[in-house]
Amino acid sequence: MKYAVIYSSRTGNTKLLAETIIESMGEKECLYFGPAKEDRDVREALEASDMIFAGFWTDKGSCDIVMAEILKTMENSRVFLFGTAGFGGAPAYFEQILERVKGNLPDSARIAGTYMCQGKMPAAVRERYVKMKNDGVPGVNADAMIENFDRALSHPDEKDLEELKRRMDDIKEG
Numbered sequence: 001m002k003y004a005v006i007y008s009s010r011t012g013n014t015k016l017l018a019e020t021i022i023e024s025m026g027e028k029e030c031l032y033f034g035p036a037k038e039d040r041d042v043r044e045a046l047e048a049s050d051m052i053f054a055g056f057w058t059d060k061g062s063c064d065i066v067m068a069e070i071l072k073t074m075e076n077s078r079v080f081l082f083g084t085a086g087f088g089g090a091p092a093y094f095e096q097i098l099e100r101v102k103g104n105l106p107d108s109a110r111i112a113g114t115y116m117c118q119g120k121m122p123a124a125v126r127e128r129y130v131k132m133k134n135d136g137v138p139g140v141n142a143d144a145m146i147e148n149f150d151r152a153l154s155h156p157d158e159k160d161l162e163e164l165k166r167r168m169d170d171i172k173e174g
């Protein structure tokens with residue numbers, strides 16, 4: 001099976017998932033591994049792939065704009081979506097994000113699978129939450145946000161990557 005792994009990752013969390021995918025699938029059949037970009041060689045590699053692994057970081061509840069634009073071009077492709085998000089703990093939240101991300105794909109694309117896990121966030125985000133807590137911003141549960149931030153710090157962790165590898169085993173088995 002010829003495949004491509006294309007991802008967008010600002011701080012490395014999603015890139016770590018992408019690296020786990022190529023490690024599991026083996027480099028031999030990989031036509032493209034790298035960041036999301038609009039470029040003729042990348043386009044050709046995606047078109048020649050039997051499966052595209054498309055990775056995104058979550059930006060305001062959906063995939064980042066760079067990946068959104070590339071997903072829109074995946075006519076007739078088999079796509080495995082993977083991503084990371086700062087907020088974890090509730091599978092329903094990941095499902096919501098994935099539904100929005102899928103909305104970028106053309107009708108002719110087929111979803112081969114999905115995987116999401118939590119991803120650590122920059123320290124400045126925690127500082128913002130602490131400020132919210134200290135300022136007593138109404139309607140904001142700053143304690144819960146700080147707790148979530150601290151839980152995210154270790155992710156993606158070994159367990160997340162093991163689960164992704166299991167999904168890759170399923171893909172390989174067809």
Ligand SMILES: Cc1cc2nc3c(=O)[nH]c(=O)nc-3n(C[C@H](O)[C@H](O)[C@H](O)COP(=O)(O)O)c2cc1C
Pocket residue numbers: 008009010011012013014015056057058059060061062084085086087088118119120121122
């Ligand atoms: C501008 C910005 C917006 C974000 N929006 C969300 C969001 O809506 N939901 C969420 O769960 N995480 C959000 N995050 C957190 C990132 O999605 C998360 O840290 C992700 O793992 C980053 O992936 P990367 O390391 O591959 O860039 C946001 C981060 C940034 C910088």
